[in-house]
Amino acid sequence: MVRSVFNGAGYLRSDNRCSGGDLDEADVVGCSHCQKIMKKTGWKADGGFCHRCDAPVCGLCCDRIPLHGCEVFMRVLETALAKKYRLEQNARLMGLDLNERTG
Numbered sequence: 001m002v003r004s005v006f007n008g009a010g011y012l013r014s015d016n017r018c019s020g021g022d023l024d025e026a027d028v029v030g031c032s033h034c035q036k037i038m039k040k041t042g043w044k045a046d047g048g049f050c051h052r053c054d055a056p057v058c059g060l061c062c063d064r065i066p067l068h069g070c071e072v073f074m075r076v077l078e079t080a081l082a083k084k085y086r087l088e089q090n091a092r093l094m095g096l097d098l099n100e101r102t103g
Contacts, residue, residue, distance in 0.1 A: 012039070033061035033071050 014024040026039040031047075032055035038047060048062030049055070052070035064071070091098050 009040070010037075012037075029056050031056065031058040031061055033057050033064075033073055035073050036061075 009027060009029045012024065012026045012028045017023055026041065028037050028039055029043055030037055032050065032053055034057075036058045038056075038058055043056055043058070046059040048057050048059065048065070050057050050061075050065060050070050053072050055072075057065070061071070088098060
C-alpha cells in the first residue's frame with residue numbers, strides 16, 4: 001500500500017474581507033518536527049522531506065536534519081515528559097519536595 005505525503009493534510013480558509021483584508025484559501029501540511037503549518041505551495045518551494053520519519057518538514061527543520069538528525073516533535077515531547085517523571089520519582093524516593101520554594 002502506498003501512503004501519500006499529504007495524508008493528514010488540512011485546508012486553510014482565512015476570510016478577512018470584512019476588515020478590508022482578503023480571502024485566503026490553501027491546502028496546508030504540518031511539519032512533523034516543529035508543528036509549523038505550511039501551505040503546500042510554500043512547502044514545495046521552501047520545505048523538505050525527512051526520510052527517517054517519512055514526513056514533510058519546513059525549511060528550517062530541513063536545514064537542521066544533517067546536523068541534528070530526525071527530531072520528531074512527539075518523540076521530543078515524550079522524552080521531556082519521561083525525564084521530568086524520572087526526576088520527580090527520584091526526588092520522591094529521596095524525600096525531597098520539588099515544589100517547595102526557597103526564598
